[in-house]
Amino acid sequence: MSTIALPAKTINGATPKREDVPAGECLCDYCTAKCCRYFALPIEEPGSEQDFDFMRWYLLHDRASVFVEDDVWYLLVHTTCKHLQDDYRCGIYHTRPQICRDYSTDNCEYDEDAVYEMYFETAEQVAEYTEARFHSDDQSIRSREPDLLPVL
Secondary structure, three states, X not given: OOXXXXXXXXXXXXXXXXXXXXXXXXXXXXXXXXXXXXXXXXXXXXXXHHHHHHHHHHHOOOOEEEEEEOOEEEEEEOOOOOOEOOOOOEOOHHHOXXXXXXXXXXXXXXXXXXXXXXXXXXXXXXXXXXXXXXXXXXXXXXXXXXXXXXXX
8 A cells, every 4th residue: 555546435536625525424435544644743842952863863764754733843654554444444443542533533634735834854954954053154064165166
């Protein structure tokens, strides 16, 4: 399951917007199980260069990112639940963990594209942010800009 296919149910051949799902029908019937393809854990807000170095380490691992939403920092791991079936249903629905039982479609990201206060996908982005936050121009950890070449 490395790619996301179209959901089993559509309306007029297209995935409907949340408000267009017929009353009484389950939103999950039209979804590709976005909520089962990642998990996000709150982390302490980094306050030192060492904290940001740990964050760089997180992002050196495949399929990880860090984001900030409502001033809370999160480690986001992009990974699919082992029990997500080809039809986007839970293979252990009746014995699923409590966190899954508590999850509601009321505020899920069914038809939303998230925009975060900050979003880091690479260790290099964290290094640049760290430098901007902790180093003034005269203390930069980067090499100085080279002199311009003479015009001939």
